[in-house]
Amino acid sequence: MLNFTVRRIFLVILVAFTVSVIAFFLVRMSGDLATALAGEDANAQEIADIKKIYGLDRPLIIQYADWLIDALRGDFGASLYFPETVGELVAMRLPTTLQLAFSGLIISLLIGIPFGVISALKPDSWIDRISMSIAVAGQAIPTFWMGLMLMVLFGLILRLTPISGDESWQHFILPAFTLGYYSTPPIMRLTRSGMLEVLAGDYIRTAYAKGLKPLRVLFKHALRNAVIPVVALASVQFGHMLSGAIVIESVFAMQGIGYLAWESILRNDIAVIQAILLIVCLFYVGLTFISDLVNAWLDPRIRVS
């Protein structure tokens, strides 16, 4: 187990390093930073001044090394746009995104698992068809379109929810639903197939044969086993939601890191984009790392291979 853990940590570090290289060079090549900094009406001399002041005239490799060493110390540099450091900025915005992604995940689990269970209990019935249609439709509707439609319906026509912003928990209802709905189909499918498999297993039949109550069998035995892979999937979905938050946050004007990333791309705020790319990547790698560990702990066979 220790060996396995050490190996995975090594991989995590290697992945993070690679992503840092990609993030740095990808972002640095996009347009001239000094021009962006100087604003719309600046002249050539003003831009040259800014280049010098910020050290943007040095070779890229040196700038990368500088950045990496600082990043390892937890210092992601200064935003070229905001007065805060990138670290402060991300710390300020991350909670919103995490709350959004987390509530999105909860919603997708709340929809996905019950529907998955019901359709597994009655496969090929109308309820199975309906839940599968919901799932397929969920993947076919562009998130931003759905977000805007929900906003018009619930925020404007029915006036049930706030329209935009992130001040209170009510503000999270629509965006979390939009984000969560998109992640529902895979969870629903996996629950369904997991349940089908578990229900066909011998021990469930044994449990029924022993005369246990159907509901008890369902919840105590079947669901618990069927849900294990769903939990693993959920951690990966959480990672996806962090990046899905870009569109949602932009639609609902939520000040999370997704929106921050998008804005920063538009204004070439290099340090911020680099940091966010790295952080989202670390989140993803970290989550898969944890779910790997949990899986390995549950299933010793994985450790050996």
Added chain:
Amino acid sequence: MSNISADHQKLDPDEALRSNMTRHLFRRISAHNSILIGGTVLGAIVFMALFASLLAPHDPFSQDLSKRLLPPFWMEEHNPKHILGTDNLGRDYLSRLIYGAQISLMIGVCTAIISGIIGSALGITAGYFGGRVDAVITFIITTRLSMPIVLVALAVVALVGGSLHAVILVLGFLLWDRYAVVMRSATQQARNMDYVSAARAIGCPTWRIVLSEIFPNVVNNLIVIATFEVAHAILLEASLSFLGLGVQPPDPSWGLMIAEGKEFLLFDPWIITIPGIALSILVLAVNMLGDGIRDVSAPENRN
């Protein structure tokens, strides 16, 4: 098709024991149904795209600023010449929708092809050779998976500028992960088959084993993933367009049409509803087709 039904004639005794026959039949029927519906709808859209120049009532690029934003036929004040109304620059909306099918399909299909080639090449290589090669490719896959697609796509498109080619290339080079993962495990399975050993014992060169022994046996996975990736790419392009960095005008991709209609969302929702529904139907059809193919070919995967 004959191939698939031929495979079905082989009845796995184990399977017959476990699932009752009616359910099995039911699933096959519904799988065929979704292939039928998805295929028909997709076929209609492909037809529309291929014969856009014959079907479109107007030139999709010809503008008339005095006839902007005419409403579609179900609203009052519509113009019978423009069934679905006109867009922001007074161009016929139906014609743009028809031409837009071309662009959206092209993005979906080209992206799926590019990413399919990259992903299968990586996946098959990793699965066939194993060992260090596998470790390196698995690492590449992990790295790719850890990078948020939308964010990276936005950054790259911001770098190279949005255009049809750029969007296709960027998405193509990003969406290969699922192919690689699935093809890798499918290849690992296939390469342990004795027919591969037999081919090697015959003296078959590696490239030939990969191409003619392994590939035909994993290619059905490829088709299923490809359909999902087509849908995925179309939606992603729409998101990129929505955020301002997708296909550039005057090419009318459906995603771009939604993005352009965004500012009219509140008062003229039909402007984004029309391409929105078209897009959803397209993605739905592609997904159904993929689901159907997967269900139909699933029993044989359990070899």
Added chain:
Amino acid sequence: MTPILETRDLECSFQISTGMFSPKKALVAVNGVSVQLLKGQVLGLVGESGCGKSTLAKMLLGLQRPTKGNILFDGQPLEKLSQFERAARVQPIFQDPYSSLNPRKTIFEIITLPLSVHKIGTSRDRVLKAKEMMDLCGLASRYLNSYPSQLSGGQRQRVAIARALVMKPEVVICDEPTSALDVSVQSQILNLLMELKNELGLTYLLISHNLAVVEHLADRVAVMYFGEIVENEDTEQLFNKPRHEYTQKLLNSVLAPDPSLFSRGV
């Protein structure tokens, strides 16, 4: 009589990594094996699963590189032969005819694959050749364009035999050729193998669990135990007077049948 195929102190070991920072351990699968196949004879190879039989077979087929030792073919080191030349002389028949035939290819393509890889004959020739081989192996030629999934297990194994023999090899390595088949079909295939051997002058290495089969077919029998050959005798002698303790156990277990020995497979 010179052996057509001979191994000398053949050894094969695998590096097993037990962790990133701990040293690798060697797992020895085949340890100093020396056997001889005489032309026109059948050498039976018996032993428990995991004793190294299949690894030995793989090395003879060139699918696995030996760590140490030599394989001699007609007195020549096998390494000197290219995979191409080797393939023309040694061919395998595998245990499971479901996995040994590519489900995406027609019977014709499967049987003539060796010919097309070795670029022998025109496509017309190949059709004739395929029909000839099918005929030889007792397969109706109407199956020429069928897929393996349309054939029964016995028919599939006939296809596998046809493929193995299409190049006219001198040695055939039969790795449990019948254990995946129904009992009723097993004897048919075994009879076919013996007929072909006599007709074409083949030499067999017959790997099997089924001691009865080995006793019936093999001229000599080698017993393998933990990667080593513990006994290598004429069939009659071995079955009558087993010398090694393990061989005795093996024979006893057959007399008092252990179901686990027979029920393995699919």
Added chain:
Amino acid sequence: MSKWTKFVSFLIASLFGLSEAHAGKENDTLVWVTKFEPPTYNYYDQTLREGVILSRHIWDSLYWRDLETGEFKPHLATKMEYSNPTTIDITLRKDVVFHNGEKFDADDVVFTINEILNPENKYKNRKLISWAKKAEKTGQYSVRLHLGKIFAPAMEMLSTAVVMYPDEYYKKVGKNGFARAPVGTGPYKAAEVVPGKHLALERNESYFGGAKGKANISKVLMRFVDEPNTQIAELMSGNADLIWRLNKEQGKKLNRVSGVRAVAGETMRVGYLQFDSSGSTGEHPLKNIKVRQAISHAIDRESIAVNLQGGGQVLDLFCYPTQVGCESPNAPKYSYDPAKAKQLLAEAGYPNGFEIDFYAYRNRNFAEAMMGFMAEVGIKANMEWMKYSALRDKVRKDEVPFNFMTWGSGSVNDVFRITSYFFNHSSDDLALDPDVKKYLDAGDGTIVVEDRKKNYSEALRLIAERAHALPLFSYAYYYGMSDDLDFQTTPDEIVHLYRAKWK
């Protein structure tokens, strides 16, 4: 709404306990919803329009340009005059205090100007003052400003863009501390700064008034919402009192909604097509003057302004009409005339048109419409859509033969900031016309208004005659506001909230 939906809405609303709207007349709070949040409330350290707007509310400049008459009026200073063409003597008011109680005097002025001017302090908008050389204290309430060289619009800058910081407070809290707790003399003070969410302003009750006058509304809340539809929804639902930068359709439709209205407002932002008439990007048809004139005739600027933008005026000169020096009676005008455009193209040797890359960064629909017009006379323009910074960069590297861009003159009401800027042979100048430069240099090199006007007029005439660039139209957009609000728009692209009042 049916009874049933009403009931359900009520149920859910009470369940969620939604907070009621806090905008509006009842609690004397004006909620202004806009797209961008200034990255920092340290005005000189950012270039965003919203930040510029705030500078007029939290701080004051020495003089103030009257929004109606355009006259310069004393504000923080009682007197400003040239003692020679490169020196300005300034006398300050004595009764002004900052929001934190600090007294305003010459130290504040000298500190502010010298602090921003020092390149080592890395102010991102240093260019607002960079035309000056240094400030010098000559008494407790008098300052001398040294320019170094003649800068004609100095008065304009001192009357709008250059605002005064409190020196003691600033030295205490530093650049970034100031950014989150800004202090000024202006009609509003920053009451609450919540980065990423909102900025609350409170009326400065002890404001000295000056040329701006005291604010009417006691509280202003600035909220930042990216999506225009959301902004409109907020306005319609009563959560906002003022939104801006709406397009024509949104404005027109908004006018049909009860309780709110939309008003069109023109700005001094100028849209233009820039041609590489010098050929510094290589060989292309635009080097031929007839081709440039043909394009000028091919595009129906009026139609774009009227139909797409719903406001603004078509421009004949490369500047905004109210800017000092923006007049040239003899300059040729290019009317919409496709036939003439075709004829000119034929004369230039392109009877069947040609293909060219066309770069743009904003107003995609305008660009598309122009491409449509060009296509009608046979010119196939391929759109290259880029980010502003990237495009600007490319222009300066001489890689853009033909672009559609805009220029806001930094809200400076003087052609110095636009015409001189684009035709003084800098890297932004694609014409490199020595005759034009000669007149512009003469205009820039004097502070005598009549001489300036004469020279600029010649320069503008030459630019039009030689079709170095095509001015399109001034930008305009709609403001949406609640019916309770009385608010006047101004062309300086600045929302003067202290002038707003409730009806």
